[in-house]
Amino acid sequence: MGMDNLLKRYYLPAMYGIEFILGIVGCVTAICSYIFCLKEWKSGNVYLFNLSVSDLMFICTLPSLITTYAQEQTHQNDFWCFSNRYILHLDLYSSILFLTWVSIDRYLLLKYPLRQHVLQKTSSAVVISALIWIVVTFQIMPILTFLVDSNNSSNKTTCKDFASSGNANHSLIYSLCLTFTGFIVPLTVLCFFYMKIVKFLKSMDRNFQNNDSFKRPVTLVFSIVIVFIVLQTPYHIMRNVRIASRVNLAKYSRCDRIIINSLYIVTRPLAFFQSVINPLFYFLMGDRLRESLFSKMEMSFISVMSFELTSNSD
Template identity: 65%
Template sequence: MANNTASDCIETDIILENYYLPTMYSIEFILGLVGNVIAICGYIFCLKDWKSGNIYLFNLSLSDLIFLCTLPRLAMTYANNKKTVSSSYFSLSNRYILHLNLYSSILFLTWISIDRYLLLKFPMRQHILQRRSAAICICLLIWVLVTLQIVPILTFINNNDGNSTEFNDYASSGDPFKSLIYSLSLTVTGYLIPLTVLSIFYVKIATFLKIKDSQFQHAVSFQRPRALVCLAVVIFLLLLTPYHVMRNVRIALRMRTDYTKCTVILINSLYIITRPIAFLHSVINPLFYFLMGDRFREALLKKIRGVFERSSEVEMEQI
């Protein structure tokens, strides 16, 4: 009976890596690519007057698109049982881009929340942080800061297996003790601190909108933007928290050898499940571009209507 249980655990683990990960990454690539390409094209071709919030959203979209471009090969790698005939450059570059996207997205979303709050407090954009030059400098600082923050992760990835490269995730590579220290530090500085700041400003936004809602006595309803703000925080917590918890648990598990094989497989399986869920933000983010960016939404819809109207005119002329 014990052997059968171990066998079932091993089979579950293999199925998740060979089928669940490729399927989820493929879906994320297709949906995320469409949404982010539309967003980037909308900013470049439709939006003429860029505000600070547009700059943050554009950089967030760019970060998501760069990451999404790595997913097809990543899905193929897992479908081939983590074997790929290439140098270790792919492993390093993929892990770098993956974590760059994850932690830069968190910071961009944090600054978007700050920018939205400042817009409510200073609708005429008198605050220095609402200037385009300030937004550009902050975005550059975010790229540099996150790059420096995740460079150490490359030292923990060791993938050598003869003529081929075995593709291991960060939590399954390197010295577990050093890796755990770094992972915990990254969780605090890259996730928990930005999450706290983001939550504080979203609470400020929700409180401000609630006060305004009561002042206008339903003449103007702020329930929709308030619900959107709360939804953003909830989605953030649901997508990213399980991944960070299970990543640290997975690394800590490697430091001990007294666990049963089935327990190891179970924890590893839970960690595998959380990984693509964490990166669903690349698919969901374009919805926030559309819902939060009023000018962007209007410009994009105007451009789309113009394209359809021109197409109709051409068809009428041909008839």
């Protein structure tokens, strides 16, 4: 058994299992906090809520992926194959856009603290979020044409990952375009607004620069940029290299193809580990959300303690 097959059978189920356990707790907590604890919704809350929904959708597909790789299932029902791979890529690229708009919202909040800009309205955030879902949906629809290799001898289909299926000559062109429009462009916008935030803070009086309320947005946006670069850049590079190695099979030995595929497999769960990290940003960026959640927890704790004291006294 080659190294790539060993990684599929043991590495992917283990990594996706960790992501499922951590991700389901963080995403469910975040969504429940927004629904039950947040009284007043701002534009940033709308983007973060949509981000949490996107992450939860991906997290819910992980048990199926874990079973598929752990049991070395090479065939799946068309519906499950399409839905799992589709949601996986939907989360990947919608998350990038939602976090990019969060950075834009943070910059606008610094420049217009009274929320006078039209993009700071909650209604504007709802419209932009809806457009993000629509744009990403159409952006990744071509992936479905590459995913399934039909098996004429049965009603089942061989379901492979995007980089390992379909016509490599066509999928390479599409993958390069998707990498540029879905990853490089949003990351560039994210970096641009990070620089705008830094420039804005430097132009402020020294007293404002020492204010934590101005420093924290810079730290958060910088952290998001680092997460993007460290987790997702290797994945996008290796995905394109993997497809390119399938285009020119004659130029690569079997050993070279195994090494390329193995490196690509290693980067896949790392890229989607962002869905586990995102809940940290929900609470670091949502001041009102944190306050409401902690207040609810404190009230629940007091209620439980009061009930126990009453029961004991009786």
